[in-house]
Amino acid sequence: MQIYPDFLDSTGLLDDGPALRVRLDRDGYLFICGLLPARAILAVRQRLLAKAEADGWLDPDSPVQAGIANPAAACKDPEDRYMRVFRNLWMDEELHRLRIHPVVTALFTRIFDEPALAHPMFVQRNIFPQTGRFDFTTGSHQDRVHIGGATSYALWMPLGDCPREKGALAVAAGSHTQGILETKVGSGAGGMDIAVPIPGSWVTGAFRAGDALIFQDVTVHKALPNRTREIRMSFDARFQPLSQPIADTNMVPYAGCGTWEDVYAGWERTDGQYFWKDLPLDIVPLDRSHYERRDAMAFEMAERGDQDARDAILRIIQRDRSEEKRARAEKLLERLDAA
Numbered sequence: 001m002q003i004y005p006d007f008l009d010s011t012g013l014l015d016d017g018p019a020l021r022v023r024l025d026r027d028g029y030l031f032i033c034g035l036l037p038a039r040a041i042l043a044v045r046q047r048l049l050a051k052a053e054a055d056g057w058l059d060p061d062s063p064v065q066a067g068i069a070n071p072a073a074a075c076k077d078p079e080d081r082y083m084r085v086f087r088n089l090w091m092d093e094e095l096h097r098l099r100i101h102p103v104v105t106a107l108f109t110r111i112f113d114e115p116a117l118a119h120p121m122f123v124q125r126n127i128f129p130q131t132g133r134f135d136f137t138t139g140s141h142q143d144r145v146h147i148g149g150a151t152s153y154a155l156w157m158p159l160g161d162c163p164r165e166k167g168a169l170a171v172a173a174g175s176h177t178q179g180i181l182e183t184k185v186g187s188g189a190g191g192m193d194i195a196v197p198i199p200g201s202w203v204t205g206a207f208r209a210g211d212a213l214i215f216q217d218v219t220v221h222k223a224l225p226n227r228t229r230e231i232r233m234s235f236d237a238r239f240q241p242l243s244q245p246i247a248d249t250n251m252v253p254y255a256g257c258g259t260w261e262d263v264y265a266g267w268e269r270t271d272g273q274y275f276w277k278d279l280p281l282d283i284v285p286l287d288r289s290h291y292e293r294r295d296a297m298a299f300e301m302a303e304r305g306d307q308d309a310r311d312a313i314l315r316i317i318q319r320d321r322s323e324e325k326r327a328r329a330e331k332l333l334e335r336l337d338a339a
């Protein structure tokens with residue numbers, strides 16, 4: 001197995017917007033230690049673990065805070081049994097407040113040299129341990145095809161310590177200079193992996209609670225496999241200069257989590273709700289051509305009985321706007337499952 005070098009640590013540049021910008025332009029990523037207080041991250045981890053435990057995701061014989069997975073519960077986005085538990089995790093109010101923490105907003109404002117917009121939509125991930133039967137390791141991909149709009153930047157943070165073997169994220173430093181690369185159907189998060197040789201050089205590292213990885217939307221990245229017994233919990237949020245267009249799909253809650261009213265219904269406090277509502281936003285439609293190409297490939301693979309199409313077919317069933325595509329995907333899923 002190839003051992004990737006550690007991230008270049010940019011913590012020392014934290015207060016220097018122009019230097020952060022130069023480094024982000026050069027490498028396509030920034031790694032910053034202790035961006036958020038560990039205690040804030042661990043508090044959210046505790047909240048999500050309590051919910052995961054209540055819904056059977058954790059080993060009943062281990063302490064909740066250890067986050068040890070119940071192997072029988074292993075599941076992944078967008079399966080129904082994942083979504084049933086995940087919804088409740090994603091809606092967590094303290095989790096939502098992390099991406100608009102004043103330290104985060106100030107950092108992106110320094111990087112952009114103008115007010116930063118945190119996308120209302122963000123992702124929370126729960127990666128069960130890799131086994132012979134189960135694997136949901138994120139493959140090599142770029143975010144632009146999913147996020148659209150103008151150039152945006154991801155903030156990836158594990159909810160708790162995340163050594164490499166727990167499925168830390170890796171980025172291909174310098175891979176952001178070649179634009180959008182050709183994709184193929186993938187089985188990890190996002191469902192669209194890079195199909196061509198990846199430019200740049202892979203780097204990764206061990207994260208402590210509060211450490212942050214920031215990367216551009218065409219920087220190729222992937223996760224390392226989760227070889228521990230724990231569920232790897234993390235979140236990733238997107239940021240962009242406020243003056244730039246944002247795709248409509250970033251304005252709604254995570255697919256399958258209802259409306260913002262549904263999300264906020266269970267919150268105890270209102271701070272952080274609708275933080276974007278008075279901002280002068282330029283909302284544009286998402287360029288769906290990348291999804292259309294992925295779906296055409298997935299249909300063709302599924303027709304041939306290729307099980308690697310299964311996750312993309314599931315995504316079409318759960319998330320596509322076209323009834324006709326959803327119906328075709330349902331039939332193909334039945335066939336794949338019967339095979």
Ligand SMILES: O=C(O)CCC(=O)C(=O)O
Binds near residue numbers: 125137143189221
């Ligand atoms: O956490 C993961 O496994 C994937 C994260 C990712 O792909 C992203 O933040 O864009």
